[in-house]
Amino acid sequence: MGDDRFVIIGGGPAGIAAAISTINAGFPPGRITLLEKGDRNDPSRTSGFGGAGANSDGKLVLESAIGGELKTWVGERIEGLLEDVLDLYLDFLAPSERPAYEKMRGRFSDPAAGARIQQACIRAGLEYIPADIIPLGTTACRRVVDGWYDFLIERGAQVLLNTRVTGFAQGNGGWSVTSESGETLRARWLLAAPGRSGHAFLVRALAENGIPTVNGPIDVGVRVETDAQLTRPLTDATWEFKLRGLIEGSHVRTFCVCPEGSVLVERYDEDLLAVNGQTLPEHPTGRTNFAVLHTIYLDDPCDNPAQFAQAYIRTANILGARNAIVQTWPKFAERRRSRASDLRDSFITPTLASALPGDIRLALNAKSCSVIEAFMRALDGPGLLEGLCSNRTLLYAPEAKFYTVRPAQLSAELESERPELFFAGDGSGITRGLVQASASGIVVGREVARRAQ
Numbered sequence: 051m052g053d054d055r056f057v058i059i060g061g062g063p064a065g066i067a068a069a070i071s072t073i074n075a076g077f078p079p080g081r082i083t084l085l086e087k088g089d090r091n092d093p094s095r096t097s098g099f100g101g102a103g104a105n106s107d108g109k110l111v112l113e114s115a116i117g118g119e120l121k122t123w124v125g126e127r128i129e130g131l132l133e134d135v136l137d138l139y140l141d142f143l144a145p146s147e148r149p150a151y152e153k154m155r156g157r158f159s160d161p162a163a164g165a166r167i168q169q170a171c172i173r174a175g176l177e178y179i180p181a182d183i184i185p186l187g188t189t190a191c192r193r194v195v196d197g198w199y200d201f202l203i204e205r206g207a208q209v210l211l212n213t214r215v216t217g218f219a220q221g222n223g224g225w226s227v228t229s230e231s232g233e234t235l236r237a238r239w240l241l242a243a244p245g246r247s248g249h250a251f252l253v254r255a256l257a258e259n260g261i262p263t264v265n266g267p268i269d270v271g272v273r274v275e276t277d278a279q280l281t282r283p284l285t286d287a288t289w290e291f292k293l294r295g296l297i298e299g300s301h302v303r304t305f306c307v308c309p310e311g312s313v314l315v316e317r318y319d320e321d322l323l324a325v326n327g328q329t330l331p332e333h334p335t336g337r338t339n340f341a342v343l344h345t346i347y348l349d350d351p352c353d354n355p356a357q358f359a360q361a362y363i364r365t366a367n368i369l370g371a372r373n374a375i376v377q378t379w380p381k382f383a384e385r386r387r388s389r390a391s392d393l394r395d396s397f398i399t400p401t402l403a404s405a406l407p408g409d410i411r412l413a414l415n416a417k418s419c420s421v422i423e424a425f426m427r428a429l430d431g432p433g434l435l436e437g438l439c440s441n442r443t444l445l446y447a448p449e450a451k452f453y454t455v456r457p458a459q460l461s462a463e464l465e466s467e468r469p470e471l472f473f474a475g476d477g478s479g480i481t482r483g484l485v486q487a488s489a490s491g492i493v494v495g496r497e498v499a500r501r502a503q
């Protein structure tokens with residue numbers, strides 16, 4: 051028989067939320083083991099305690115339609131879960147800070163401002179998705195993650211850092227989990243929450259266990275950086291403007307808006323490097339950056355769409371000699387590579403100083419380039435981001451999100467077809483953001499605590 055341990059693979063928001071909510075529901079903390087391949091403060095930005103969340107921009111998007119598909123499994127329970135997630139974050143800040151963040155609720159989903167933006171979107175052939183957002187920012191989010199760590203350690207949960215899980219298998223009434231060092235842990239309940247950086251591991255583990263999977267979409271695109279002044283009509287009203295287009299039959303959207311932010315590099319396994327963004331409210335930069343992502347659905351016979359996104363990242367990394375690529379909008383539109391002289395002539399300097407001037411079209415597929423170019427022109431419409439398609443705008447690559455292969459069958463408690471094996475978070479394609487990743491962890495954590503009683 052497996053012992054009565056709850057083992058969690060992945061120390062991101064999903065895994066941590068599972069551990070904390072299990073404890074809060076009465077499960078003995080000493081029977082929880084959380085395995086994380088990264089360190090406490092990991093330089094990768096995608097691994098380590100807190101996962102990608104530890105270095106995230108901390109925008110809490112409290113909408114069931116944004117940041118994942120969790121509602122598919124949990125149904126109407128999602129609304130209550132979003133509130134529970136808010137507590138999970140705000141409870142770990144100083145009590146005096148809470149009112150200021152709570153006050154932000156609704157501020158960025160003001161119906162009057164939303165109606166104005168929607169009208170402008172209709173004229174531009176786009177769609178605006180209003181969202182209730184609390185922008186914690188990178189620094190506060192980091193403090194929350196530190197608070198989560200202290201909570202788990204003080205309660206006596208086992209947090210094993212620098213421990214990469216290589217596989218798991220069912221047997222003797224439980225699960226065995228093997229790590230890179232060759233050690234094997236026994237678990238009664240197992241949660242796989244390895245995030246996007248653990249996606250390749252998950253694909254392999256699912257195949258090894260013969261668990262049927264389905265393909266999800268991938269997102270490839272660019273990160274756009276422009277003058278914060280230019281985006282103010284939207285960022286002042288909504289902070290994170292979520293705009294969508296349907297161009298050449300493809301879905302394209304803005305994602306992860308960072309007002310007064312900077313572009314940064316994130317690292318994945320196999321030495322892959324991509325771009326992302328963050329806002330440090332205490333260090334305004336005068337720039338706004340956001341992703342423009344083209345969603346691609348790859349069905350049969352493609353059985354691992356993540357490889358398509360990784361091929362883009364790999365090609366861009368070759369072109370940039372393991373640096374991000376930056377290109378001015380005019381050169382992108384002219385289909386010519388940017389050189390250092392173009393950056394000098396540009397009206398803004400890149401916030402990611404290590405990015406090298408280059409040609410994004412050499413790495414990104416032609417369809418995505420065409421869709422993104424048309425979407426950018428639509429964004430540059432009256433009442434939206436007027437002036438965007440100009441020498442005030444830079445594009446960075448590679449920007450890609452791959453949360454693709456997921457178990458074909460999951461219960462309302464996110465349990466797979468194999469008893470006591472649960473999935474949560476971005477790695478298994480259930481979620482795409484902090485709030486829903488955390489919510490999915492809460493679902494599993496509470497269920498494990500319930501079964502243990």
Ligand SMILES: Cc1cc2nc3c(=O)[nH]c(=O)nc-3n(C[C@H](O)[C@H](O)[C@H](O)COP(=O)(O)OP(=O)(O)OC[C@H]3O[C@@H](n4cnc5c(N)ncnc54)[C@H](O)[C@@H]3O)c2cc1C
Nearest residue numbers: 060062064087097101102107109215245248475476483484
């Ligand atoms: C720079 C940046 C900014 C972001 N900003 C926002 C934002 O403002 N708002 C928002 O909603 N979302 C944001 N996101 C996305 C958000 O961080 C993710 O959606 C969220 O962290 C997903 O949580 P998760 O627990 O599923 O996965 P992750 O956070 O990716 O955590 C998974 C963990 O599992 C570990 N792991 C992987 N494989 C293994 C293995 N084999 N063995 C052991 N451990 C393993 C990883 O090291 C990682 O620490 C941002 C992401 C980045 C990178």
